Amino acid sequence: MSDAAIHIKSLRVQYGRFTAVDNLDLEIRKGELFGLLGPNGAGKSTTIRVLIGQRRPTGGSVSVLGHDVVREWARIKPLFGYVPDRENHFEEFTGNRNLEFFAELYGVPRLRVRECLEMVELEEAGNTLVRGYSLGMRRKLLLARALLHNPRVLYLDEPTANLDVHSAEVVHRILRERVSQGATVVLTTHDMDEVEKICDRVGIVCKGKLVALDSPLALKQRHTERQTDVILATGERRTFDMDRDADRQALADLVRAGATASLQTREFDFHATFLKLTGQAFE
Ligand SMILES: Nc1ncnc2c1ncn2[C@@H]1O[C@H](COP(=O)(O)OP(=O)(O)OP(=O)(O)O)[C@@H](O)[C@H]1O
Incomplete structure (x- = not known):
C-alpha cells in the first residue's frame, strides 16, 4: 500500500x-x-x-x-x-x-x-x-x-x-x-x-x-553556503565561501599572517534558502 x-x-x-x-x-x-x-x-x-x-x-x-x-x-x-x-x-x-x-x-x-x-x-x-x-x-x-x-x-x-x-x-x-x-x-x-x-x-x-x-535541513544544505565575513586589519571587508577549498585556504593564509581584525561565520540558513528558491534573495 x-x-x-x-x-x-x-x-x-x-x-x-x-x-x-x-x-x-x-x-x-x-x-x-x-x-x-x-x-x-x-x-x-x-x-x-x-x-x-x-x-x-x-x-x-x-x-x-x-x-x-x-x-x-x-x-x-x-x-x-x-x-x-x-x-x-x-x-x-x-x-x-x-x-x-x-x-x-x-x-x-x-x-x-x-x-x-x-x-x-x-x-x-x-x-x-x-x-x-x-x-x-x-x-x-x-x-x-x-x-x-x-x-x-x-x-x-x-x-x-x-x-x-x-x-x-x-x-x-x-x-x-x-x-x-x-x-x-x-x-x-x-x-x-x-x-x-x-x-x-x-x-x-x-x-x-x-x-x-x-x-x-536538506534544502538549506543544498542551497546555501557557509560563509565567513572578514574585516581585514586594513579595514577592507571580504566574504569567504567555506565550501570552496580556495576560499578556505585564502582565509587560513590571512589568519596566519595576522591580517584579520574580525571574523564571523554564517552557517547554512533556511531563511536564505527560502529567499533564494523563491527568487526573492537580495543580490
Ligand atoms: N477568490 C479569488 N479570486 C481571484 N483571485 C484570487 C482569489 N483567491 C486568491 N486569488 C489569487 O490567487 C493567488 C494565490 O492566492 P493564495 O491565497 O492561494 O496565495 P497564498 O500563497 O495563500 O498567499 P498568502 O501567503 O498571502 O496567504 C493570488 O494572486 C491571489 O490574489
Whole structure:
C-alpha cells in the first residue's frame, strides 16, 4: 500500500483567467508534518481550499487517503480537520458552546470538548464569551475545534499567527503529538524558524508552481553556503565561501599572517534558502 496520504497530480486552479496553482504535483506522506511554504500569493491557501473541498480544481486530480476530493467528497469530509487563516467563531457564544456546537455536528461526546479546550490551555476561558477572547485565544479555539473528532488529516493555514511564544509551543507540541500518533499534518506558515523546528518536509511553491521539496535541513544544505565575513586589519571587508577549498585556504593564509581584525561565520540558513528558491534573495 502507498505511504502517501495526499496525492496531488497536475493540479491547476484558475480564478477567471488567472492561474493560481499551475500544474502542481505533490505527494504528502502518512504520518508526516508537512509545511507548504511560499511568498504571498504563491497559491498555498488555494491548494488547501481544494483539499478541504472549498474550491474545485480547474484541472488535475487530488486524492486524500485514497479518495478523490471531487468524486468522493462525502468519504473525505469526516477524515480531516481544518484551521482556517481567518477565524469564524460564534462571537456571542462561549468557547465551550462553540465547541459543543461542532461536537454535535461531528457526533462526538461532550467530554471531548473539555479535553480539546485543555489541550490548547483554554479550559479556564471555556465559559467566557468569544467576544472577549484575544487574537491568540481565538486561534487556539480554532485548533481545539479542528481536533474534536480526532481527524487523521489536519490542515492548518498559519496556525501560530498572533500567538505568543508559549502558545506557539503548545501548538507545536500538539501537532508533533498528532503525527507521532500517525496523523498527517499540513500547514502553511511564513515563520521559517517554525518550519525548521517542526516540519519533517516542506514543499516550496512560487507563482503556483512547486520549486522545491525536501526536509528543511536538506534544502538549506543544498542551497546555501557557509560563509565567513572578514574585516581585514586594513579595514577592507571580504566574504569567504567555506565550501570552496580556495576560499578556505585564502582565509587560513590571512589568519596566519595576522591580517584579520574580525571574523564571523554564517552557517547554512533556511531563511536564505527560502529567499533564494523563491527568487526573492537580495543580490
Ligand atoms: N477568490 C479569488 N479570486 C481571484 N483571485 C484570487 C482569489 N483567491 C486568491 N486569488 C489569487 O490567487 C493567488 C494565490 O492566492 P493564495 O491565497 O492561494 O496565495 P497564498 O500563497 O495563500 O498567499 P498568502 O501567503 O498571502 O496567504 C493570488 O494572486 C491571489 O490574489
